[in-house]
Amino acid sequence: MQKPELYAxxxxxxxxxxxxxxxxxxxxxxxxxxxxxxxxxxxxxNPDRPHLCFTAGEWAAFKGGIFKGDFDNL
Incomplete structure (x- = not known):
């Protein structure tokens, strides 16, 4: 699914x-x-404010970064 479709x-x-x-x-x-x-x-x-959408691949990469410790210094 493409980004515009996610936000639809x-x-x-x-x-x-x-x-x-x-x-x-x-x-x-x-x-x-x-x-x-x-x-x-x-x-x-603020649930009525704009939300963010991630493709399955983007979300998997983000979770992988968390588990690998890529964000530990933030």
Whole structure:
């Protein structure tokens, strides 16, 4: 799926999930699966603001970077 197609998905129809490890202060993000394995990401404090969309490949690369420690210095 191409990027414009990801953003064509209506975010109000997505099933948004928040991590069970989230603190009660509400400072976190929510994820929702998209068609073809993509992922949408939004700010849980401002769910009506614009969200970000990632293709399945982009999301896999991001998760791989997390597991490899690519972001440990940030």
């Amino acid at each position: 998905t209506d975010p109000s129809g997505l099933v948004w999930q928040k991590s069970s490890l989230t603190a009660n202060n509400g400072d976190c993000f929510e994820l929702a699966p998209l068609p073809d394995g993509g992922v949408a990401l939004r700010d849980s404090k």
